Amino acid sequence: MTEGFIEERDLDDVAVGAAILGTGGGGDPHIGRLLAHAAVRAHGPVRMVGLDTLPDDAVTAMVAMMGAPTVMLEKLPSAEQAAHAVRALASYLGKTVTHLVCAEAGGVNALVPVVAAAELGLPLVDADAMGRAFPELQMVLPTMYGITATPMSIADEKGNRGIFDTTDNKWAERLARSATIDMGCSAMISLFSMSGAQARESLVPGTLSLCAELGRLVRQARAAHRDPVAAVVDRLGGAELFRGKVVDVGRRTEGGFARGEATLDGFDGHTGERFLLRFQNEHLVAVRDGAVVASVPDLICVLDVEAGTAITTETLRYGQRVRVIAAPCDPRWHRPEGIDLVGPRYFGYDHDPVRVAAGAMA
Amino acid sequence: MTEGFIEERDLDDVAVGAAILGTGGGGDPHIGRLLAHAAVRAHGPVRMVGLDTLPDDAVTAMVAMMGAPTVMLEKLPSAEQAAHAVRALASYLGKTVTHLVCAEAGGVNALVPVVAAAELGLPLVDADAMGRAFPELQMVLPTMYGITATPMSIADEKGNRGIFDTTDNKWAERLARSATIDMGCSAMISLFSMSGAQARESLVPGTLSLCAELGRLVRQARAAHRDPVAAVVDRLGGAELFRGKVVDVGRRTEGGFARGEATLDGFDGHTGERFLLRFQNEHLVAVRDGAVVASVPDLICVLDVEAGTAITTETLRYGQRVRVIAAPCDPRWHRPEGIDLVGPRYFGYDHDPVRVAAGAMA
Numbered sequence: 001m002t003e004g005f006i007e008e009r010d011l012d013d014v015a016v017g018a019a020i021l022g023t024g025g026g027g028d029p030h031i032g033r034l035l036a037h038a039a040v041r042a043h044g045p046v047r048m049v050g051l052d053t054l055p056d057d058a059v060t061a062m063v064a065m066m067g068a069p070t071v072m073l074e075k076l077p078s079a080e081q082a083a084h085a086v087r088a089l090a091s092y093l094g095k096t097v098t099h100l101v102c103a104e105a106g107g108v109n110a111l112v113p114v115v116a117a118a119e120l121g122l123p124l125v126d127a128d129a130m131g132r133a134f135p136e137l138q139m140v141l142p143t144m145y146g147i148t149a150t151p152m153s154i155a156d157e158k159g160n161r162g163i164f165d166t167t168d169n170k171w172a173e174r175l176a177r178s179a180t181i182d183m184g185c186s187a188m189i190s191l192f193s194m195s196g197a198q199a200r201e202s203l204v205p206g207t208l209s210l211c212a213e214l215g216r217l218v219r220q221a222r223a224a225h226r227d228p229v230a231a232v233v234d235r236l237g238g239a240e241l242f243r244g245k246v247v248d249v250g251r252r253t254e255g256g257f258a259r260g261e262a263t264l265d266g267f268d269g270h271t272g273e274r275f276l277l278r279f280q281n282e283h284l285v286a287v288r289d290g291a292v293v294a295s296v297p298d299l300i301c302v303l304d305v306e307a308g309t310a311i312t313t314e315t316l317r318y319g320q321r322v323r324v325i326a327a328p329c330d331p332r333w334h335r336p337e338g339i340d341l342v343g344p345r346y347f348g349y350d351h352d353p354v355r356v357a358a359g360a361m362a
Numbered sequence: 363m364t365e366g367f368i369e370e371r372d373l374d375d376v377a378v379g380a381a382i383l384g385t386g387g388g389g390d391p392h393i394g395r396l397l398a399h400a401a402v403r404a405h406g407p408v409r410m411v412g413l414d415t416l417p418d419d420a421v422t423a424m425v426a427m428m429g430a431p432t433v434m435l436e437k438l439p440s441a442e443q444a445a446h447a448v449r450a451l452a453s454y455l456g457k458t459v460t461h462l463v464c465a466e467a468g469g470v471n472a473l474v475p476v477v478a479a480a481e482l483g484l485p486l487v488d489a490d491a492m493g494r495a496f497p498e499l500q501m502v503l504p505t506m507y508g509i510t511a512t513p514m515s516i517a518d519e520k521g522n523r524g525i526f527d528t529t530d531n532k533w534a535e536r537l538a539r540s541a542t543i544d545m546g547c548s549a550m551i552s553l554f555s556m557s558g559a560q561a562r563e564s565l566v567p568g569t570l571s572l573c574a575e576l577g578r579l580v581r582q583a584r585a586a587h588r589d590p591v592a593a594v595v596d597r598l599g600g601a602e603l604f605r606g607k608v609v610d611v612g613r614r615t616e617g618g619f620a621r622g623e624a625t626l627d628g629f630d631g632h633t634g635e636r637f638l639l640r641f642q643n644e645h646l647v648a649v650r651d652g653a654v655v656a657s658v659p660d661l662i663c664v665l666d667v668e669a670g671t672a673i674t675t676e677t678l679r680y681g682q683r684v685r686v687i688a689a690p691c692d693p694r695w696h697r698p699e700g701i702d703l704v705g706p707r708y709f710g711y712d713h714d715p716v717r718v719a720a721g722a723m724a
Contacts, residue, residue: 092454092525160533163454163525171522178540 005045006114006124006208011036013215018110019310020214020232021207023299025282026106026133027065028312031076036111039079039118046114047123049099051205054125058196059095061086062129063116064103066137066154066176067186068258068281068314077108081157081188082116088153089190092163101125101199103140103192105207106133106282107312112188124208129192131204131330132299135257135281137176138169139342141332142192145202152176152191156183181256204330218308228308229323232301238327239356241286241293242275243268243305246320251313257281262302262316264324275324277302279313284347286324294326295344295354297333301325326356367407368476368486368570373398375577380472381672382576382594383569385661387644388468388495389427390674393438398473401441401480408476409485411461413567416487420558421457423448424491425478426465428499428516428538429548430620430643430676439470443519443550444478450515451552454525463487463561465502465554467569468495469674474550486570491554493566493692494661497619497643499538500531501704503694504554507564514538514553518545543618566692580670590670591685594663600689601718603648603655604637605630605667608682613675619643624664624678626686637686639664641675646709648686656688657706657716659695663687688718 006014011033019029040046054060063086065077090097100113100122110128117124129140137149149172154162162179166172172191180187194202217235221228233240244264251260259280266273276287283300286293294300302311305321332338334353340346343353368376373395381391402408416422425448427439452459462475462484472490479486491502499511511534516524524541528534534553542549556564579597583590595602606626613622621642628635638649645662648655656662664673667683694700696715702708705715 088527158533159529160537161527162537165450165523167521171520174544175522175524175541178544179537182536182540 004048006040006048007045008037008040010212011040011111013219014208014211015107015111015215016218016309017211017214018105019107019312020301020303021211021299022106022133022310022312023282023301024279024310024313025135026104026110027108028315029107029310032108032111035077035079036114039115043118043121046117048126048208049123051125051127051200051203054099054196054199056195056197058098058199059193060099060101060125060196060199061089061097061190061193062101062103063113063188063190064109065112065186066180066189068253068256075157075184075186077112077186077188078157079115079119081155082112083119084161085153085155085188085190086116086120088155088161088163089151089193092151092153093193097122097193099123099125101203102128102207104128104130104133105211109133110208110211125199126208127199127203127205128207129203131207133282134342137173137189137191140192141204141330142194142202143169143341144332144335144337145198147192147194147198147202149191152189154179155188177256185253185256221308229303229325232303232308233325236327238299238325240323240325241356242266242273242288242324243270244275244322246316246318246322249316249318258314260313264322277324280347281313283313285344285349286326292351292354294356295349296347297329297338297342297353298355299327299329301327328355366410368402368410369407370399370402372574373402373473375581376570376573377469377473377577378580378671379573379576380467381469381674382663382665383573383661384468384495384672384674385644385663386641386672386675387497388466388472389470390677391469391672394470394473397439397441398476401477405480405483408479410488410570411485413487413489413562413565416461416558416561418557418559420460420561421555422461422463422487422558422561423451423459423552423555424463424465425475425550425552426471427474427548428542428551430615430618437519437546437548439474439548439550440519441477441481443517444474445481446523447515447517447550447552448478448482450517450523450525451513451555454513454515455555459484459555461485461487463565464490464569466490466492466495467573471495472570472573487561488570489561489565489567490569491565493569495644496704499535499551499553502554503566503692504556504564505531505703506694506697506699507560509554509556509560509564511553514551516541517550539618547615547618583670591665591687594665594670595687598689600661600687602685602687603718604628604635604650604686605632606637606684608678608680608684611678611680620676622675626684639686642709643675645675647706647711648688654713654716656718657711658709659691659700659704659715660717661689661691663689690717
């Protein structure tokens with residue numbers, strides 16, 4: 001990435017890296033890449049601002065796709081729709097938005113802000129609100145800092161718009177999720193408008209740079225016939241958990257989410273072992289031979305066994321040969337209030353978070 | 363009613379009349395009455411403006427409860443919540459609302475605008491948008507005049523608010539219905555902001571005066587030991603369809619509506635006859651011995667056999683002795699575009715509207 005700008009040639013690396021950090025969710029990276037290429041080609045490179053140089057009085061806003069990634073595959077979002085959501089929020093706030101922010105790292109949602117920034121001619125902050133992807137909109141670090149998701153806007157591709165102003169961020173999730181379902185299970189949202197000072201305190205710095213770096217590491221490892229998965233694990237300080245073949249995927253679009261589980265049969269030192277991935281848009285829990293070996297809030301990523309690229313939960317299918325890795329999340333997620341927001345019990349699993357030891361390779 | 367003002371002593375008559383025109387829906391008249399008494403006692407009489415004297419450049423807004431009347435019985439709306447919805451709409455419009463309007467005649471929804479007008483110190487237009495009650499928000503005459511429901515606001519009793527701005531009025535219904543369900547199956551909405559000129563063209567004039575008159579006729583007939591039901595039928599130019607006892611009520615809260623059907627066994631000249639009422643918040647279709655004898659868009663009202671007061675669909679119960687009357691709706695509802703909006707087929711019944719002949723007493 002040229003210092004301070006996201007150019008068209010950076011987008012593929014960003015998409016590859018974002019899909020890895022997206023832990024299976026955040027939408028299909030191919031769609032994000034297509035949209036971002038078109039937007040940057042049309043409007044030129046997007047200026048990227050470090051979190052540390054963001055002015056205190058900046059007016060930031062996040063922009064993201066909400067809904068089931070399975071549906072986004074068929075109902076493509078547009079740059080116009082993303083810009084629409086940001087404009088609707090700015091108009092309701094009666095303020096000019098000065099900087100856009102990524103809500104999450106994920107195939108679509110790391111790139112939707114790039115698309116919107118190009119379309120609106122706004123700079124983008126090199127940060128995100130999770131350091132990964134999570135399925136519900138209140139699951140961002142700013143919630144832990146008391147920053148409100150609302151006023152938030154929601155826009156569909158048909159021209160319908162909504163604004164929600166709620167008593168807490170979980171109510172914002174609830175109302176926006178229902179509107180998303182009505183809108184056909186995917187919608188564009190703009191939310192969590194905050195000052196530069198609030199952004200510096202509550203966001204994860206350097207996410208877009210990290211996405212680009214991960215993408216570059218994968219690309220370079222492949223070019224040099226080195227192992228791209230090992231390069232990713234090394235960079236993230238994580239561990240490889242499993243190698244195996246997908247033998248079953250149960251998937252349902254439920255409550256506006258893509259929910260399900262995938263079963264893998266091991267190979268390469270895992271022969272005879274069975275691995276289970278439980279997901280809700282993102283991978284939440286990894287179980288090896290009946291024992292939970294990793295869980296939210298840490299990252300569980302499913303990568304192609306050789307290419308090292310991420311496989312999203314909606315594209316998991318029988319016969320894929322994959323490697324499952326885990327990596328530590330932003331440490332703030334492990335605070336008690338973080339575990340309340342995104343720990344296994346929130347998602348209905350009856351166990352505490354399982355953290356993975358760095359370097360424990362398969 | 364003192365010319366031009368709704369005073370506290372008028373409210374009981376208005377509530378009785380509104381419950382009759384509400385065709386079983388529009389919410390419990392007792393709740394509307396309680397709220398209106400409190401608001402008028404606190405803030406003084408509400409000024410009422412005739413539709414014909416409304417200034418062309420008036421900025422009107424409707425305010426109403428949305429949801430299942432069964433739920434409103436347990437989760438009382440408040441004057442504050444009604445005012446909240448109007449303020450949220452005005453703020454989004456960036457305009458000062460000059461006059462409030464009733465969306466429908468109905469126990470709660472004829473009086474919610476009185477409550478909001480008292481609370482906000484605004485005049486109320488002597489009109490409504492249906493001349494009766496209907497269950498969905500696009501089912502108003504202004505929809506036939508191309509007037510958009512949105513921007514609309516929605517507010518719950520907890521402090522959550524939303525704004526919708528949609529491509530058509532059916533989308534407004536869809537998004538607002540989901541939000542209403544999330545908010546606990548009842549919410550306060552403000553919508554259909556229009557100019558005085560648009561209001562004059564598209565609304566039903568004199569609704570609040572008619573409600574007060576119907577209430578007075580019932581009260582006076584009872585005081586004089588005359589038949590209050592006959593007085594209502596006579597005033598509305600309608601007909602009595604049936605006299606009978608409620609022997610069965612099937613009721614479910616479904617999709618945010620109170621849906622169901624009631625079965626009556628006849629007496630007083632209807633002995634041996636069986637009568638069926640199908641409702642979705644409001645009575646939609648009346649069937650006598652297997653033949654449809656009245657249907658939307660005309661009014662089907664269930665009145666207490668002696669008191670002449672309306673029985674709402676959510677308070678129908680075994681053993682009630684009732685008289686069922688039908689009355690003609692605003693003639694514009696019988697235009698083809700009106701039948702598309704509110705005819706029996708819209709509600710899933712496979713027959714054309716059945717109109718009742720005036721004066722055909724039981």
